[in-house]
Amino acid sequence: MRTNHDIKRGVSLYSYQNHYYFKKMSLEDCIAAVADLDAEGFEIMPEMMIPEFPHISDDFAAKWHGWMQQYDVTPIALTHFADRLMWKNRQMTDDELYERSVLYIKAANKLGCKVIRLMHSYHGGKPNASSMYISPCDLINPKIVERLLPVCEEYDVTMALECHAPTSIDDPCHQEYLEVAEKTGIKRVGLMADMSSFQIKDSKASRDFHVRKGGNPDIIDYLREVGSRKHRGEEIDLDEVRAYLKEHNANEIDWAYFNSRVEFAMVATTNETLKKYASQLVYIHAKFLWAEEDGTIEEIDYPGAIKALQEGGYKGFINSEFEGNRWMSDLGLTPEIEMVRRQHVLFKNLLGY
Amino acid sequence: MAEEKSMMKKEKALHGIYEQHILTDVGARSVYKNGKRVGYCINILINYYRGLPLSCIDSIELWVDGEQVRPEDITCQTNGKEYPYLKLLSDDMETDTYWLFGDYMRLTIAKEGGITPGAHEVRIRLGTRRSYTPTLVSECTKIITFA
Numbered sequence: 001m002r003t004n005h006d007i008k009r010g011v012s013l014y015s016y017q018n019h020y021y022f023k024k025m026s027l028e029d030c031i032a033a034v035a036d037l038d039a040e041g042f043e044i045m046p047e048m049m050i051p052e053f054p055h056i057s058d059d060f061a062a063k064w065h066g067w068m069q070q071y072d073v074t075p076i077a078l079t080h081f082a083d084r085l086m087w088k089n090r091q092m093t094d095d096e097l098y099e100r101s102v103l104y105i106k107a108a109n110k111l112g113c114k115v116i117r118l119m120h121s122y123h124g125g126k127p128n129a130s131s132m133y134i135s136p137c138d139l140i141n142p143k144i145v146e147r148l149l150p151v152c153e154e155y156d157v158t159m160a161l162e163c164h165a166p167t168s169i170d171d172p173c174h175q176e177y178l179e180v181a182e183k184t185g186i187k188r189v190g191l192m193a194d195m196s197s198f199q200i201k202d203s204k205a206s207r208d209f210h211v212r213k214g215g216n217p218d219i220i221d222y223l224r225e226v227g228s229r230k231h232r233g234e235e236i237d238l239d240e241v242r243a244y245l246k247e248h249n250a251n252e253i254d255w256a257y258f259n260s261r262v263e264f265a266m267v268a269t270t271n272e273t274l275k276k277y278a279s280q281l282v283y284i285h286a287k288f289l290w291a292e293e294d295g296t297i298e299e300i301d302y303p304g305a306i307k308a309l310q311e312g313g314y315k316g317f318i319n320s321e322f323e324g325n326r327w328m329s330d331l332g333l334t335p336e337i338e339m340v341r342r343q344h345v346l347f348k349n350l351l352g353y
Numbered sequence: 354m355a356e357e358k359s360m361m362k363k364e365k366a367l368h369g370i371y372e373q374h375i376l377t378d379v380g381a382r383s384v385y386k387n388g389k390r391v392g393y394c395i396n397i398l399i400n401y402y403r404g405l406p407l408s409c410i411d412s413i414e415l416w417v418d419g420e421q422v423r424p425e426d427i428t429c430q431t432n433g434k435e436y437p438y439l440k441l442l443s444d445d446m447e448t449d450t451y452w453l454f455g456d457y458m459r460l461t462i463a464k465e466g467g468i469t470p471g472a473h474e475v476r477i478r479l480g481t482r483r484s485y486t487p488t489l490v491s492e493c494t495k496i497i498t499f500a
Contacts, residue, residue, distance in 0.1 A: 017402050021371070021455040047403040048454045051432070055449070085482040087408050090444045100448075123485060135485050329370045 001038045001072055006315045007306070009347050010034070010076060011340055012043040012285060015322035018334050020049060025337075031071050033337050037344045041074035043117065043319050046107055047081065054103040061110050068112065076317045077115040077160070077283060078108040082139040091137060098144050102151055109155035115283050115317075117192065118159040120145065122174055125167030145189060146180040152188035160192035160283040168197035168269040169277045190282035194321070195300050197269045201228040202261045203289035203299040209327035215253035219245065223257050230265040238263060271301065271308040278312025286347075289324035291339055295346030306350040320344065371400045375493040376477055379457065382500035383467030390467030392426075393499060396457035400479050400491040404453040407431070408446040411480035411488050413438055415460065418473050422462050431458040468499050 011034045019025040025033070027049045034042045046053035052060055068075060080101065086092045092100065101118075108116050121139045145159065152159060161177055163169045169191050181189045202224050211217050222244065230236045245258060288297045309318070320343050325334040377396050384392040399405065407429070415422040427438035434450045438460075452458050476494040483489065 014402065017454075021374075021398075023455060045403060047405070047451065051404075051451070051453050051456075053451070081403070081484070083406065083409060083482075083484050085409070085484045085488075086406065086448055087444050087446060088411060088442045088482075119485060134487065136487050137484055139485060326370045329373075 001035070002040055002074060003353070005040075005351070005353060006313075007309060007351060008040040008074075008076075008317045009037070009344060009351065009353075010039050010041040010043070010074075010317045010319040011037065011344075012045075012077075012079075012319045012321045013049060014043070014045050014079070015320050015340050016336050017048065018325050018329075019336055022333060024333065028067060031067055031073060033340075035071040035073050037341060038348075039073070039344060041076040041317055041319075043077035043079060044075055044111065044113065045079040046104075047079075050107075053107060054100075056107050056110050064111055075111050075113050077117055077319070078104060078111065078113040080104040080116045080118050080159075082119045084137040084139060094141070094144055097140065098147050101140065101144065101148055105148065105151055105155050105157050108157045114156065115158050115160050117162050117283070117285075118145075118189075120159075120161050120174075120177060122167060122171070123162055124164055125171060126173045142176045142180050145177050146184060149181060149184050149186040149188050153186050157188070158282055159189040161189065162192045162194055162285065163197060164194040164285075165196035165199065166266045168273075169193050169281070170269065170273050191277065191280060192283040192285070193274065193277070193281055194285040195287040195302075195305065196285075197266070198271075198274070198300050198305060199266070199287075200231045200268050200301060201298050203324065203327070205290040205324035205327040206261070209330070210253055210257045212330065213253050214251065215257055216248070216251065219248055219250050219254045220257055223254070223262050227261040227265045230262060231268045233267050236262070271304040274305055275308035275312035278309050278314040281314055281316065283316055284309075284314075284318045285321040286318050286343065287321045287323060288339075288343055289322070289327060291342035291346065293342060295342050295344075295349065297343065297346065302346055303350055306347070318347070369491070371398065371402070372491040372493055374398050375400055375479055375491060376475055376495040376497060377457070378495075378497045380459070381497050383470075384461055385467075391465065392461055392463045393468035394459050394461040395475060395497060396459050397477065397479070398457065399452050399454060399481070400489065401481055401483065402454065404451040404456070405481055405483070406448045407434075407436065407441050407450050407452055408448050409482045410441050410452070411482045412442075412478065412490070413460070413480075414478040415462070416474075416476040417462075417468070426463040428461040428463070429458055430461065431456065470499055472496050472498050 013030045016030045084092050121141050291297050320340045322339050328334045379396045381395045383390045431452050475497045478492050480490040
């Protein structure tokens with residue numbers, strides 16, 4: 001359903017990956033599921049769901065555009081990857097990565113996608129001592145982006161720099177990319193928020209998974225609460241937490257949970273910051289891992305975030321990115337369709353449409 | 354470095370989502386040529402949430418009934434193309450053929466006499482490169498019934 005609303009609801013089809021992998025849903029089925037939400041559009045990951053990629057045929061494009069009309073949805077975004085490590089003993093040069101990125105831009109244009117999620121070098125932030133993120137190589141650097149700008153202009157596509165936890169939209173490292181756009185005057189690159197940067201609590205999906213695997217529920221819940229305080233910016237005495245764990249005979253799972261959910265818990269970006277950046281964002285991934293039937297999501301403050309986006313003047317799509325399947329694969333087929341439906345119950349309530 | 358180990362463990366948990374599904378018993382059987390069994394095959398699925406160019410396969414290690422299969426005996430067939438496994442590891446491997454997400458890659462193992470019909474323990478260690486994370490190595494062991 002297409003509207004003129006400033007903030008448009010959508011779904012990244014990545015959210016339906018298990019259904020696709022296990023052949024429960026085809027690409028068309030996934031698009032229909034998006035239409036069933038009265039959502040406006042979706043993101044396509046061609047390397048997940050379009051077998052012809054990188055050379056998409058006219059036949060496929062015709063079928064695709066027929067679907068867009070039939071289901072009345074907009075294919076707003078296409079997911080780009082930077083496979084620098086293309087060969088075992090040889091890396092792609094900047095020239096080769098530029099060429100390959102052009103394939104994504106051309107595919108986006110052929111499919112009617114106005115945005116590409118760009119996997120830039122700082123997708124997970126600048127690797128440093130306190131960063132958990134370690135990419136074994138450089139991805140798309142500002143020099144390559146500079147060369148891609150006129151290509152984007154020609155193909156009417158904008159590169160969205162996905163700022164994914166542990167980095168965030170206000171991390172200065174992303175400015176280098178925006179500066180090349182300023183320099184060339186081709187404004188075809190912008191910041192993209194991934195709501196993982198705003199996480200204030202570990203999800204129920206992850207919490208339950210760790211308990212199922214043998215974590216002590218009391219310890220896991222204690223750690224979840226401490227982790228949440230750390231996410232919200234409180235100073236946590238990690239030694240005190242370690243002492244608690246030793247005192248309560250924490251097991252391997254409890255320690256692993258401490259490690260990932262407390263020790264390396266990222267301080268969440270605030271909604272105030274989101275409001276400040278809202279008008280310059282080009283796209284948003286509404287990350288979540290679990291939603292209750294009424295749409296309640298514990299890990300991210302969506303009511304506060306949507307309010308910030310409205311007040312800050314965001315114009316664009318907010319696309320569900322469900323990722324709970326990674327904590328539920330031991331329970332059989334993850335209810336991905338239902339989870340996304342619940343998030344859209346929440347969004348409909350918050351947006352009023 | 355502690356953070357790296359933590360990241361690897363986290364990645365293992367995160368991307369372990371497909372690990373248990375790598376090995377399948379679909380079409381597991383001996384392979385024939387001119388009426389003779391010359392090998393056997395098994396169909397596998399990718400350990401990642403997207404398809405990858407075949408050149409991004411970092412390693413395929415296979416053990417059948419505890420015995421490791423020699424790399425030079427493995428042929429990979431998927432998406433209408435077929436390559437010796439070792440070709441995938443070469444510097445000039447083409448980059449446009451994908452091992453599609455959720456689609457089988459058939460591994461054919463050259464072996465005179467093929468494989469005896471029935472249950473065999475198969476273990477695979479599959480490494481795939483995705484650039485934004487360290488190479489993910491997934492392990493899967495299953496009892497596979499060969500036709």
